[in-house]
Amino acid sequence: MSRKYDLVCFDLDGTLIQGTIFIWQTLHDAFGTDAGRRQRAKDDFHAGRITYQQWFDHDLVLLGEANATRERMVAALDAIHPTPGAAETLATLRTAGMHLAIISGSIDLVLEQFFGLAAFDEVLINRLDFDDDGRLVGGTHTDFDVDRKGAGVLEIARRLGVDVARTAFVGDNYNDVSAARTAGLSIAFNPRSEELTEAVHEVVTGDDLRGILPHLL
Ligand SMILES: [Mg+2]
Known part of the structure; x- marks a missing residue:
């Protein structure tokens, strides 16, 4: 299947995983x-x-x-699960030769738990540090959340050498608006924010993330 875009950036909470709005x-x-x-x-x-x-x-x-x-x-993540169809969606996009990325205000631990960091070419997310006994001892915040998610789209496109017009972004909430306004194609998946609904090119509703595929392929 031929691709319409070269890079798809995903929000995590509420987009690739369900059972939480913000982790x-x-x-x-x-x-x-x-x-x-x-x-x-x-x-x-x-x-x-x-x-x-x-x-x-x-x-x-x-x-x-x-x-x-x-x-x-x-x-504490036991009630959280990947969005149905998420793994198949990522695999389909990958097979079509697209780069995959995460731009999220969530936490690296959550991404690792459900998808693994290696599933994505670029990951912009908050990182937590634990000591040898597993105690939370610090972390490194992302520079690309909320009003800076759009800058995250530009940063990843630059790193991968992709034209911004050939980028797509998928998110669900108000903190995704700047990314939606920046990407060549923006999709709101079951949006929880009127502001996001108004900012995106496409709205996809339903239980299965594969609903976004016709817009990308
Ligand atoms: Mg979200």
């Missing part, structure tokens, strides 16, 4: 962190009072205080 929220809920402090940091970030780095660091402090370990974080 950070799922983890905070599982570890019972202080909802007030968590909400204040989120509000402060979206109001521009703190940086993404400060928001990320704050999240790690809350999870660290709740004794988050790698093992306990993986256990």
Whole structure:
């Protein structure tokens, strides 16, 4: 099957995996962190009072205080599963010769758990560090979330030598709008955000991610 695009960038939470809207929220809920402090940091970030780095660091402090370990974080993902048809979708795009990438504000541990990092040519995502006993000891935040996801599309296209017009992006929520406005083709998969629905070229609804394939091949 011939391809219409050379690179497809995916959001993770709510797009390639289901059972969560944002994995950070799922983890905070599982570890019972202080909802007030968590909400204040989120509000402060979206109001521009703190940086993404400060928001990320704050999240790690809350999870660290709740004794988050790698093992306990993986256990907290038990209600999460790949979107039906996701593996087949990725394999089909790969067979058609397309590059695959992740641009996500989720966490590397989650991607590893369900798809493996090797399934993608480029991965822009938050990374967590654990010590030898599996305790959460720090991490490295992504530079490409929310308003910077569009810059992530440009960055990956540059790294892979792909014309931006030949890039596609698939996401589900308000934090995907900048990427949707940047990619040559943007698809909202079961969108949860009116703003995203208005920003994209195509909307695909349904239980199976393979619904996006006719737009890409
Ligand atoms: Mg999402």
